Amino acid sequence: MWSGSAISAQWYLPEGAGPKALGFWFPADGGGTIGNDLIAIPRAARSPVLAHHFLNYLLDVKHGYDNFANYVGYQPPLTKLDPSKLIADGVVPANLKTAIVRESDFDKGYFPTELSPTGQTEWQNAWAEFKAGVR
């Protein structure tokens, strides 16, 4: 489960159950799967300037924080939103501290990327050998 889902899970708990019921584990050495969603502007976009304004709006700490805490529940990539602040504000319960992503997590985490065509071919041949009962 992605950490963002763990953080937003507190809004989906059954009535009466507190966020204490939740937990999130991430390898202590930081070697876990890490990833992020993207917002892209197509090259042929009709209103690129407006799109940039929109990106700036979302990356503004005030609006990004509001968007995170009150709407989407997915953490925006803002360094000002560090774990201690989010917990102090009550946006994230203390027991989900590990679910908060810091910029430094991207240094050690494993980013899931697509295999290259060659890599995919080798993966598929190995899988085919396994499925043939050879391996």
Added chain:
Amino acid sequence: MSDRDRRVGGKQSGNAFWAGLALPGVAWLYLFFLLPFYVILCVAFGTVDPIFQTPAPEWNPLQWNTSAFEFVFEGLFSSGAAFQTVFLRTLVYVVVATALSLLIAYPVAYYVARYGGRWKTLLLLGLIAPFFISYLMRMLAWINLLQDDGWVNDVLIWVGILDAPRNWLDGRASSVILGLVYGYIPFMILALYAFLDRIDRSLLEAARDLGASPFQAFRLVTLPLSMPAILAGVVIIALPMFGDYYTPDLLSQSPSTSMVGNQINLYIRGGQQIPVGAALVVVLMMFLAVLMGYYIVSTARAQRRLGA
């Protein structure tokens, strides 16, 4: 061929009307066999779009890329490789399943054709009845029968053959072969029946008159006469068995029982090597074409021998 047949089918009456009657069949052959087969060839000799992973067929035979075939043949001819293992396994399964089908189907068809009497139609209907249910449903029914607490285990324990339930579905060749036999045997019975029913009884009476025992009459008259039917039945069920992949999928799903069809499925369904899947299809077809060719040659020879 009788005189009448010769007049209709021969060249004397070669007007456009009679030739036109063949048009639907010819159109069918072009549209649903030759054209799709050419597409498969072009996919097998083509490439794959590296990003969308959709096949990019090479329509021009002069620019065909043979790497998929090289890969397939390399796998087929190096011992222990996936393709060779799977191909040999499929061959064994099909040979055993076909032999078992023949052993079961021949007495059944023989009985219906010779001793069916006025029940013949009813017995035939009973044999065709499984066709009314989809192949998938029949295999799913076997999953129910073969599972831990299914009737097969219940009966075998009750009779005393087994002490504890055996898990028939955890990747056993026997279960897959059972599925193949059960799935395809009606075709074999029908092919044999159609032929055995037409054997002239006076030939058997003559054999008995000339002093043959019932067994000798069967061995020396009925069996040789039914050779084309046996061959037809074998071809009719062996061809689809070679391409089967859902029977092992449903009754075992284990890598140790996977067949050629499973490998074709794996490569065709996605990834960078759809041409390899298409090449496997073509190679399997070439192999089956050899079997089919043998069937055609030997039936033609048998027809000539019978003077028909």
